[in-house]
Amino acid sequence: MPGRIHIDHFTTLDGVAQAPGGPDEDTDGGFAFGGWQAPLIDSIDGDQVGEGISAMDALLLGRRTYDIFAGYWPRQLDGPDSGIARTFDRIPKYVASRGRPDLSWRGSHLLGPDLAAEIAALRERHREIHVIGSIDFARTLVAEGLFDQLNLWVYPIVVGPGKRLFPDDGPPAALELLAAEPPSARGTVLLRYGPTGTAPATGDMGQDDRDHVDVA
Numbered sequence: 001m002p003g004r005i006h007i008d009h010f011t012t013l014d015g016v017a018q019a020p021g022g023p024d025e026d027t028d029g030g031f032a033f034g035g036w037q038a039p040l041i042d043s044i045d046g047d048q049v050g051e052g053i054s055a056m057d058a059l060l061l062g063r064r065t066y067d068i069f070a071g072y073w074p075r076q077l078d079g080p081d082s083g084i085a086r087t088f089d090r091i092p093k094y095v096a097s098r099g100r101p102d103l104s105w106r107g108s109h110l111l112g113p114d115l116a117a118e119i120a121a122l123r124e125r126h127r128e129i130h131v132i133g134s135i136d137f138a139r140t141l142v143a144e145g146l147f148d149q150l151n152l153w154v155y156p157i158v159v160g161p162g163k164r165l166f167p168d169d170g171p172p173a174a175l176e177l178l179a180a181e182p183p184s185a186r187g188t189v190l191l192r193y194g195p196t197g198t199a200p201a202t203g204d205m206g207q208d209d210r211d212h213v214d215v216a
Contacts, residue, residue: 002123004148005060007131007138008052009165010037011154016162017135025068026163033159040155044184052151053087058126062137063097069132070105094122094129096137119146135163142195143171149178149194156187174198 010020019025020037027034061069069088076085093108095101096115103110111118119141122129131138131147141147142165174196181190 003058003126003129005119005123005129005131005141005146006052006056007141007147007150008049009133009138009150009152011152011165012036012157012159012162013154014158014160015164015166016159017133017165018163020133021068026064028163029161031162033162036157036159037155040157040186040188042184042186042188044182045153045188045190048153048181048190050084052130053084056087056091056128056130058091058122058129059088059093060122060129060131060134061093061095062134063095063099063101064136065133066093066095066097066101066108069093070102070108074105092126094118096134096140115140116144116146135165138165139167142166142173145173145195145197147195149192150175152191152193154189154191172200174200 009017011017016033016036018031019027019034021035022038023034025034059069073085073088076082077089079085089106091107093105094111095103095108096111101110131141142150175193176196178192178194180192183189
């Protein structure tokens with residue numbers, strides 16, 4: 001059975017996914033709310049993230065997120081988050097980049113230019129491949145239908161302008177809700193979606209009313 005591509009995404013209520021982890025993570029566009037996730041995370045969503053990391057056998061990242069991870073996680077092998085660090089260190093890491101990133105973190109590989117072919121090869125090689133963050137790359141996967149599940153952690157905060165997985169200019173897509181996990185104590189909800197492979201449907205609420213006239 002082919003492996004599955006998961007996109008793990010942390011987002012505000014208004015859809016911003018930029019720099020959840022820290023103030024200096026991504027300041028593009030003068031983004032002023034870097035680290036917005038930190039005050040809101042608790043044991044519930046922390047355990048959900050940990051379960052996903054424990055299940056993965058490959059990590060698939062965009063260039064910016066890979067550089068952040070490579071600069072941080074190899075230094076945490078004996079720290080309080082050593083379980084996550086050792087998993088990331090052990091499993092293969094695949095990087096989508098048009099440039100030539102430093103791939104000195106062990107087990108790191110650069111994807112080739114044919115993304116669809118590369119994703120197909122990863123599905124044959126691995127069981128659970130996770131994309132974490134990597135907004136631009138995740139947008140491409142969604143636009144081209146190259147994913148199996150979107151794990152969307154929605155946090156109860158609104159920050160205004162910032163990078164979003166679903167930008168204003170599309171593309172449109174229909175998704176199927178696979179599961180909605182119980183909220184955390186701080187109001188975070190994990191929603192799991194799968195692609196339908198179809199365009200969004202439209203209708204006419206007024207027409208529906210006329211079609212269901214009570215004739216009793």
